[in-house]
Amino acid sequence: MIDAFLDLASATTLFNVLWATLAGIVIGALPGLTATMGLALMTSLTYAMAGQQAILVLICLYIGSIYGGSRSAILLNIPGTPANAATALDGHPMAQAGMGHRALGLATVASLTGGLIGGVALALIAPLLAELALGFGSTEYFLLGIVGIVVAGRMTAADDPLKGWIAGFLGLAIATVGQETMHAYPRFSYGNLDLTAGIALIPAMVGAFGISELLMSLGSGKARMVDAPMQATPLLSNFRDMIRRKVTVIRSSFIGIAIGVIPGVGEDVAAWISYGAARRASKTPDEFTKGSDDGLIAAETANSAALPSAIIPALTLAVPGSAPAAVLLAAMFIHNVRPGPMIMIENPDFVAAVCWMVIFGTIVMAVMGLALSRPLLLVLKVPREFLTPVIFCLCLLGPYALTQRIFDIYVVLAFGLLGLAMRLMRYPMAPLILGIILGGMVDQNLRRMLQLIDRDPTQVFTRPIALVLVAVCLAAIFAGVRRRPRNVQVKRQQARNQ
Amino acid sequence: MVSELSGRRLHVADLATGSVLILLGAAMFVASLAMPTYADRGTVLTAPAIFPGFIAIILFALGALLTARTLRQPAPHPTGDGLAWRPVLTGLALMTIAIVLVGHIDFQLLIAGFCVAFAAFFVSWRGARAEIIRKAGAMAIVILVVAVLIPMTFQHVFLIRLP
The missing domain is CATH 1.10.287 (Helix Hairpins)
Incomplete structure (x- = not known):
């Protein structure tokens, strides 16, 4: 860890951490620009940078944007990223009551705490998971992919898991397009060279998250910032409030870390689960959604703790823990870093460097969030109609820059349409993207597994890790098939409408 | 909405x-x-x-x-859920036209045209003269950024051949 720190500590690193975190905060704060989209666009801009610095920029942007989303959630009641939806429930009522400054301060300190605890978890869990993954064979990798889709589908579409599973398996279906790796047979290409190369991840993500978000925001009317005067709150009082709510902080951090590690689930689910847990544990549950400190802290701590945790499976299994982590994973491949179980053997310094990147980014995020509290409010005043053409131009040029194929621009449009339709019909986007990412791995390992077990399915049950994965998969399906209590559905719907 | x-x-x-x-x-x-x-x-x-x-x-x-x-499940009764389809479909049409034309006409010209069309549909040009001038100035800056600065950055800094 010390070697990695010394290797990373330079003026270039400091410069990159500063601008990338600030850019992330701005991107996150702007409704219509999500962390995933920001990362997807930035991947093309960091193409020419040195590998480690490029990953540093992306991680800092990721941290900044998840935090930045809390500002619009608190002041506009519009979550800047899906991860901040639970933040708006208590943050916005606080702002309306004239405690906007305190809400921003609490969100910043909660994000700092969650991010640092998550960073430590990354340093501790990643080597252990990598070691465990060394025992994975084709059976385990195949099952891991299927478990990822089933669990992500279940958790990102809690009200209707069937739609989450449809999105995930649709993603796997999309991944079948193009040349397969075992016999180099072009599937569903119909003689088209572009289709033979397959559907690239970045254009698909820019379309699904970027274009569809732009289109949705065009019809969502103008957001209005709270006009209640903001009373300044001393910085130390935010820390004191956090210490007073240490149980909520610790619980939310653990929830964030646990949810972050699950493939494809991500920060938004972590924030919701943590919020629900805080409400259940609270002695004053009626205060929730009316400006509760516990609610705000639970949501922000969990989403920030889930962020480094989502990088753990991306690094050690090459399976992303969230949609932005999926872009990060793609960027690692672009910059010749090979994530997977061998990373601790081939490139252990890189894992340690990633931990430091998370810690640097989190600290700079908190400093900037507290120091630039008022200037950052200006970002929220940028009219959407002036911002849309800029984002649209980046959505076209970003994915094109990676491969210089016009076909990728058409992929952006196609996935923009698919994303819009899915959003309108209440399908989650994360399992779709996870399916596209995991498709190759699931395909290859399914066929290898079939060859190894040679028509004897009982062999799967002789492998303990495979048994655990089958049990998790069945539990997720069973939990999804069971009807959810109606009051939970109503609460979620109410929260979504807010 | x-x-x-x-x-x-x-x-x-x-x-x-x-x-x-x-x-x-x-x-x-x-x-x-x-x-x-x-x-x-x-x-x-x-x-x-x-x-x-x-x-x-x-x-x-x-x-x-x-x-x-x-x-x-029984089909629910039709309800007016207030979907604002017009701006979404207008935006979609503009984006589709722009994407279909990529590679056929100069990219910078195309993206400037997109900005002008977008401003015509989505920016309100009603109000006091000073307000309209302010909006026109802001849109001119957006066009400069989108049609000149961003493409030039990709072309000359990242050495990308524009589509």
């Missing part, structure tokens, strides 16, 4: 999606049957059709489940 579909619209959309998934699953399965098995290379267990066939069956089953579930 654009929101997710609800009520009767969602019911119809679910029914349509279920049917599309059934058709997609069936078509994918038939297409995978037509793929080579490469049995001459030792085993059919690594055939390229195995994975798409597996996914096709699951998609078919999920589509059938969605359709059956939707049919079992």
